[in-house]
Amino acid sequence: MVRRAAALLGALLAVSLPVHAQATDADDLIAALKRARTLAARGQAEVTVLFPPRAVPTRVAAALPALPVRPALLLKNFTVVRAAPQTVAGRDAVRFDLTPKVGGAGRWSLWVDRAWNVPLAFEERRADGAVVRRAAFLKVNAAPAKVALTVPAAPAGLRAALTRALPGLTFPPGFTPVGVRPRAAGGTEVTLTDGLNVLALVIAPQDVRGAPGVASRRVGGAFVWLVGNLPDDTLRGALAGVRRVSADALGTFAGPGDSNP
Template structure:
């Protein structure tokens, strides 16, 4: 566990470059596979990851002709996605990752096909969750049941009205949306009408788990999040 967490922290200052094949099957899209010069960033939060996931070091494999250590991450509770990470054994940074549905099928995968001779310096900032945001969110949406292991880390206003709260368990990210409009039914989306508006929850969870999270929401009190909305607007 400590070795993996150290690699994820190091990835905030150093990343591999080259040719990456990125395949995204959730949410569905017309062209699921594309090329990139670096791994698309996942906002890993090591402390939450350590709390919510069992980590197993599987062994050594090869990614883009470089030796890498494979780690498998399984949620300790709940039904969130499982992940596999491949960490370069020399540079100690990710070379590939894969997110799987609970049934083991692939939701998305990104892996280097070719790696440049040297990694590149980067600077990735990941703001801490504002103190009191969880309490304010539960006051704003009485009856909300946050998915297992998740905590709110950011809130922002939406251009067409309403607000969006980002939730994470350290690996998986969910969007909790309060909106004057509903949303079309689709895999990975739960929507509930509350008063004169709607609450959505979007993410890689079984549909029953998404629906259950919103089932008890009795009203919406967006004023409870006002302070956090102002803070977010001043720090885009």
């Protein structure tokens, strides 16, 4: 009787006490990406960039290109799913597939070392599946190296200032402005991101040649460009409603922030 009562009490406690949530696939990926700010694999990597087009799209590097990941935006805008374990450069890795929750932004896959918990490879694709960028280690050193990577915080009030500078601008789904810099050729460039994909919004005194992934529009005496891995109709639609250009509204945001979100 005593044993039966103890078992019943244990069952009741198990039902009534809160259960701690287990880490999701997205949590595991974010942990690896945050770790990559202080620790990174080194060795021989092959990096291929197909957008924007270049004469020699593939090069060899000692490290993967840094990804300016913003965890809060990534969690908000992407569905993350863990795939079957795979091998990269002879090491056991876990692949994470990232799909935008809305819009036609780039899809990503990232391969994370199971022991080191740092990226070994990544791939960016268009919504139709075409590869845009790919980077993967062919060989890795015996141990990862210490690094110090930061992503500047988005300046407070930047979105409102950009709306004043380009009234009628439509932000592509999931994207928000996070930085502004002056261009050497004249004009201003604003960086937009959804946490992983990056767009360049440019206010310039001259036009840009049309190409896939590039939209431009003349507004008064200035030109506005939007460049990035989005369907062309989405890029054009973002600029279609712009009524005027007042770049002075962005003047106080030309310097990047110092901290990481």
